[in-house]
Amino acid sequence: MSVEIQMEKIPQAAAFKAGNPVARIGWRLETGIRWLTEVAAAGLVVAEVLLLFANVFYRYALHDPLVWGDELASLLFIWLAMLGSVIALRRGEHMRLTTFIARLAPPRRAFADTFGAVVVIAFILVLLQPAWEYTTEEWAITSAALEISNAFRVAAISVGLSLMLAISVARLMERASARHFCVSVLVVAGVAALLYVAKAAMTAFGNWNLVLFFVVGVVFMIVIGVPIMVAFGLSTVAYLTTVTSTPMLVVVGRMDEGMSGLILLAIPLFVFLGALIEAMGMANAMIRFLASLIGHLRGGLSYVLIGAIYLVSGISGSKAADMAAVAPALFPEMKKRGEDENELVAMLSASGAMSETIPPSLVLITIGSVTGVSISALFTGGFMPAVVGAMAMAAVVWFKNRRKDTHGVARAAPRDVGRAFLIALPALALPFVIRAAVVEGIATATEVASVGVAYTFVAGLVFYRCFDWKRLYPMLVSTASLSGAILIIIGCATAMAWALTQSGFSRQLAELMSAAPGGPAGFLVISAVAFVLLGSFLEGIPAIVLFGPLLFPVARTMGINEVHYAMVAVFAMGLGLFAPPFGVGFYAACAIAKVDPDGAMKRVWPYLGALFVALLILVAVPWVSVGFLPAA
Incomplete structure (x- = not known):
């Protein structure tokens, strides 16, 4: 849980009155993604509840288990996790520490929010191409019961990352100043260039690099309010890129492994149960x-x-x-x-x-x-x-x-x-x-x-x-959002734990x-x-x-x-x-x-x-x- 400090919102009417076409485009893009993801995620929560209850009923009451039930649940689950992550990003509900940035003056807080958004975009851009490549490689693998390609399941990661990128860009278009954006991009690009230039020298440091990437890097990003999942994921990506020759495809695979355990399907269901x-x-x-x-x-x-x-x-x-x-x-x-x-x-x-x-x-x-x-x-x-x-x-x-x-x-x-x-x-x-x-x-x-x-x-x-039946849809969306925020952390932390183990x-x-x-x-x-x-x-x-x-x-x-x-x-x-x-x-x-x-x-x-x-x-x-x- 975190005490969220939201970025200063630009009201829709103000953006139109000011004649700000960039903010207007960002708002329309965000609105379209909102309806697309929320309706789909709410439907997936309902589908998972009904499917798992049907599994129980058929196995225990009718003694005729649904052999394809777990496969379908797993396929829908990763889509729910990634769409929930998109919703959480749009609603500012990803787990992050805001204790320190909450004490900043409004202009500095605005810059910290913009810088954090640029860091999120950098993380997504690094993984986006490997995620689509991972989807392509999984096309040849067929599920045992449903007999469909596993690409239909893992495509959720690449689609989710693409939508998260679109949301992040839309938020910057709506809320960030050009000066804050340019400074943030220069800082992030400068750090990336520094790591690239110092790659050979840093490799010689051995496991002391773990302190730099997984202590200094993670703590810094968490302190400035970057979502915890990005702090874990970007530190892992930076370490593997700088110190090893591990392809980013492996990171996507570890994220998939971390989020795909069927036991984790209990998370959105219990979240929904609590709200109910x-x-x-x-x-x-x-x-x-x-x-x-x-x-x-x-x-x-x-x-x-x-x-x-x-x-x-x-x-x-x-x-x-x-x-x-x-x-x-x-x-x-x-x-x-x-x-x-x-x-x-x-x-x-x-x-x-x-x-x-x-x-x-x-x-x-x-x-x-x-x-x-x-x-x-x-x-x-x-x-x-x-x-x-x-x-x-x-x-x-x-x-x-x-x-x-x-x-x-x-x-x-x-x-x-x-x-x-x-x-x-x-x-x-x-x-x-x-x-x-x-x-x-x-x-x-x-x-x-x-x-x-x-x-x-x-x-x-x-x-x-x-x-009140009017509360059902917001409950379903909130369930997807909280579940997505939890599950993508598990995915990123799984990749980080793998990197620590390999080291x-x-x-x-x-x-x-x-x-x-x-x-x-x-x-x-x-x-x-x-x-x-x-x-x-x-x-x-x-x-x-x-x-x-x-x-x-x-x-x-x-x-x-x-x-x-x-x-x-x-x-x-x-x-x-x-x-x-x-x-x-x-x-x-x-x-x-x-x-x-x-x-x-x-x-x-x-x-x-x-x-x-x-x-x-x-x-x-x-x-x-x-x-x-x-x-x-």
């Missing part, structure tokens, strides 16, 4: 029940906030969406009871960190995809670490509210609690339906979200009856961390600290894709249970993600609640301190993560 839960009124029903049950206690609504985040977390794929579903339902009543808004945001932010391991977390799905760890085992292991985090936060809430006057706060009558429970029961059952579908073999981890979507539609329409860095890292003092315990502690730092700058998904393939084999060789290691890594990244001053999750919580970060920053530290203690417990007590796993 909120739109159907199910999230609000769960919150009302918790409030009636414990809202009368000292700090009762604070406990409700923690419990509500626990219940809705992990499904939407966006912590911002989780927090946005809970905050409007609870904050007004909490303010009526005298709660300070800074305290509320501090609790909201820390609750987001606490709940990172709760299934069906997209980070857990990503770990399973890139490391081979069982998704079912990760889902099972994710509940208790969050319980430990929730208990640590509850201890802070109790301590802060132990002398609070609750006079005038009425306790809900047992009848009202029972009524709220019955109303919330269909919503409360959803996590159990999802888990049972996986454990009982009804659906795979990829397909289970389609079961959840079907259940939510039926339960929402039958029991809650508050769904020998993974072997050196394994040797270094294996020699850490303290054996497995020391390795766990070092990993926890490293993932806290990573979480401060990166979302969990790109960090896991980049470092998971490097570190999980080391943990395995040291005898550390992979589920235990995964929980430590995810919990630590969540802590970093919501820890100021760098954690972008913290600023997202402030934005949702419309609160100044400076005030909330002073209140969040006790909660983060409690979560750090919970992290130490996870490191020291493997049972918390693996105690409920079935015996091998």
Whole structure:
């Protein structure tokens, strides 16, 4: 997640009145691409949900599996990922860090936005011709069940890159000044020329080049607000072009490999499921029940906030969406009871960190995809670490509210609690339906979200009856956008991880961390600290894709249970993600609640301190993560 600072928009009417033909052409180009991509992507989300649910129904109910189902799902999936990436680029929803550029004066911020757009264009231009060449080479490969050329699937990459290039150019035509554009092009071209001239000299530096490209280069691009996927991808391209003779066709192939894992199809489905839960009124029903049950206690609504985040977390794929579903339902009543808004945001932010391991977390799905760890085992292991985090936060809430006057706060009558429970029961059952579908073999981890979507539609329409059908299309488009932003990061990070592996860095890292003092315990502690730092700058998904393939084999060789290691890594990244001053999750919580970060920053530290203690417990007590796993 990121706190987005959008480029200053030029209103359509102003552009026409000013007689700016360049801006007018850019606006028309962007509008055409908008309708083309959004309608197609919305249709693909619906098609994937229906196809995967049909797979479950035919296999489990009719015992007649659709042999072509997975192939068709894979073909549609990469098109959904690339069109979603285009939509995310147009809407400014690609993951990026804007903490630093937000502090710039408007003219400098405008230049930073223009420079970032030129960097994006440079990255796309480098890969565009190899992407079309990759499509041509895949023409000879035929799928087993559908018996069609694989070129129809991988063409999504080249088409997507072409549309992203068109969007980037259209944005510059609409919004960038000629001076900013020319300076940006000269800087980017100058850096490229410098790398070309210094190619021979840099090759002699060996793996010290990794520091230049994958530390200095990546950090610089992230700091100036370049999308994380471009920071990963362009650093990889620059390294391979300058230091090796690897053709760019290989980079496109690695991106395809990273985005094509069928298990990742769970990402758009769970994103859509999360939006559906909120739109159907199910999230609000769960919150009302918790409030009636414990809202009368000292700090009762604070406990409700923690419990509500626990219940809705992990499904939407966006912590911002989780927090946005809970905050409007609870904050007004909490303010009526005298709660300070800074305290509320501090609790909201820390609750987001606490709940990172709760299934069906997209980070857990990503770990399973890139490391081979069982998704079912990760889902099972994710509940208790969050319980430990929730208990640590509850201890802070109790301590802060132990002398609070609750006079005038009425306790809900047992009848009202029972009524709220019955109303919330269909919503409360959803996590159990999802888990049972996986454990009982009804659906795979990829397909289970389609079961959840079907259940939510039926339960929402039958029991809650508050769904506005006008919200469906925007939900589908938003699902495609968020999914595309996540998946293209995975693709670029996969290419980057491949480059690091080929350089020998993974072997050196394994040797270094294996020699850490303290054996497995020391390795766990070092990993926890490293993932806290990573979480401060990166979302969990790109960090896991980049470092998971490097570190999980080391943990395995040291005898550390992979589920235990995964929980430590995810919990630590969540802590970093919501820890100021760098954690972008913290600023997202402030934005949702419309609160100044400076005030909330002073209140969040006790909660983060409690979560750090919970992290130490996870490191020291493997049972918390693996105690409920079935015996091998």
